[in-house]
Amino acid sequence: MPEEPQENISGGETASTAARFTTSEAETRAEAVVNDLGERYWQKTYGGTNAFESLVRTILSQNTSDVASQPAHDALMERYGADDSDADHDLAAALASAEQSALAETISSAGLYNQKSSMIIGAAERICDEYGGADEFGAFVREEPATAVREALLDIHGVGPKTADCVLLFAGGRDGVFPVDTHVHRIARRMGLAPADADHEAVREHLEADIPGEKCGFGHTAMIQFGREFCSAREPACLDDPEACPLYDHCDRVGVSPESGAVVDPSKGAAEE
The missing domain is CATH 1.10.1670.10 (Helix-hairpin-Helix base-excision DNA repair enzymes (C-terminal))
Incomplete structure (x- = not known):
């Protein structure tokens, strides 16, 4: 195979x-x-990805190709992700406090970078406020009923059905979830x-x-x-x-x-x- x-x-x-x-x-x-x-x-x-990172990655992929969104994701992780010396690093907290212009420049290869940077910062703030951070958000995605998780995801600005379903599938490992992109x-x-x-x-x-x-x-x-x-x-x-x-x-x-x-x-x- x-x-x-x-x-x-x-x-x-x-x-x-x-x-x-x-x-x-x-x-x-x-x-x-x-x-x-x-x-x-x-x-x-599927299942096992970091839920917040999966959310960020899928926002970056909106209205663009993977060829464009992958470098944007890599640049974002290099700038805002953890290094080997910081085991307690929280990506959601780092992005919640990010300066939008700097984040927009970082993800510019993904297109619509002003809009996407605003969405990512807003989602990070929401997740920190409501769940306490990326780890707690991940537990919510994995453990709560899929309908409740999907509803909560869709309530985040910039998160549409495909984004919510990708998080449920790739981070939550949920059966019965079929994300629909333009190809599907x-x-x-x-x-x-x-x-x-x-x-x-x-x-x-x-x-x-x-x-x-x-x-x-x-x-x-x-x-x-x-x-x-x-x-x-x-x-x-x-x-x-x-x-x-x-x-x-x-x-x-x-x-x-x-x-x-x-x-x-x-x-x-x-x-x-």
Whole structure:
């Protein structure tokens, strides 16, 4: 099984472990898709990342590529993270007291750096005030009911559903959490796993309802990789040859016409023949 590319993991370098599941007859088409993706890419369970760092990393990844957000994360950790001599260092406290202009300069490679620096400082202040620091916040994410954690995360300015779900998955290690990014949103609707006009939350609800909880985490990361390799927004592999796409037989190709080469967003209906 190939190693999972770290750029697919909004939670960063996760404490993931190999997982296995039985790929006997799936109960839903969505589960069959994840089974095939698991065979092609990887099967891992997630959890164990630092919850606050995972939150910061996912904020940095908003509206940008991993190629841009990773250097921003590395620079932030180098400037504000702990060194080997400070075992009691609290990243949340360090960022809560950070000067915004300095933080914005540090994370500039991620884009929208003024907005993101404000979000990060605000989140750090909130976590210090409400939980006491990064360690206590991590315990909350790991130990409290997932619905309560998600609700609390969504109440933090700058934290949307995908960010909250990534923290639940990569830091909390929660089953049944399927974060929806742009790749997942596009592929699920294009394949017919969710309604063509479904927003990100509706796609999440359909996937989490149709896929066993223990398969959601690696389904999320594998679907991202599949989107990058085979089912891109403008040039899905099926335009060249049905056999070029390993999931062709599972797909409704909503908004895609291999005959004409037309590709539109699934919400706009059938592509022109």
